[in-house]
Amino acid sequence: MKLQNKVAVVTGAASGMGKEIAILFAAEGAKVVVSDLNVEAAGKVVEDIQAKGGTALAVAANVAKEEDVQNLIDSAVKEYGTLDILINNAGIMDNFVPAGDLTDELWERVFAVNTTGPMRTIRKSLPIFLEKKSGVIVNIASAGGLYGSRAGAAYTSAKHAVVGLTKNVGFQYANEGIRCNAIAPGGVKTNIATSLTSPNPFGAGRAMAGMNLNPRTGEPEEVAKVALFLASDDASFVNGTVITADAGWTAY
Numbered sequence: 001m002k003l004q005n006k007v008a009v010v011t012g013a014a015s016g017m018g019k020e021i022a023i024l025f026a027a028e029g030a031k032v033v034v035s036d037l038n039v040e041a042a043g044k045v046v047e048d049i050q051a052k053g054g055t056a057l058a059v060a061a062n063v064a065k066e067e068d069v070q071n072l073i074d075s076a077v078k079e080y081g082t083l084d085i086l087i088n089n090a091g092i093m094d095n096f097v098p099a100g101d102l103t104d105e106l107w108e109r110v111f112a113v114n115t116t117g118p119m120r121t122i123r124k125s126l127p128i129f130l131e132k133k134s135g136v137i138v139n140i141a142s143a144g145g146l147y148g149s150r151a152g153a154a155y156t157s158a159k160h161a162v163v164g165l166t167k168n169v170g171f172q173y174a175n176e177g178i179r180c181n182a183i184a185p186g187g188v189k190t191n192i193a194t195s196l197t198s199p200n201p202f203g204a205g206r207a208m209a210g211m212n213l214n215p216r217t218g219e220p221e222e223v224a225k226v227a228l229f230l231a232s233d234d235a236s237f238v239n240g241t242v243i244t245a246d247a248g249w250t251a252y
Contacts, residue, residue, distance in 0.1 A: 101143040138230045
């Protein structure tokens, strides 16, 4: 087992990629804290894990709230004694709103979840990692964090910021036994589209311009396998970088 006795926190883990990451990590021996706004759905993921002999705990958390982040990491340490792996997966879309139609409220809400949330979980986890000179952080970025128009202005900017945060943390803490990497998925079958309520026609049209080049849509399990690689010792020499998982879409 690649994560035997490791303790992992996964945000946004009640569905989609986060759920599959939590399930796979538990199958590989990790004790998993399944975190999500929807704690009932998170609880069902925990039940699935436990039914297969794994160890998991559900914790309600809105990563846009500092008090929830504090409680999330504290709960992991209280239950399992430490923290080894942090997976920042929670995220929301932005209705493809272009800069000309962007509101402060939308900008701030998207950044609060997609960028400030990961910053806060990393900030809270670092003292634990520093004390034992060991720790792994994996941020779920996006192809939208590498290219200019896979989403609206807020989501694109927020995911670019996650890439910058990943590289900064990866390099600055490299000598402390801490690794920080990101995954940039392309189109994946998840329920993040539920945060698309009324897509902006202009922004959506521009963002969809390259969709005909996408070889296929990915499965959440495929991204989970990349996360497992980055979280395990198999990736011991991989740090401060972004792995694209998109069937070759962005290679064009």
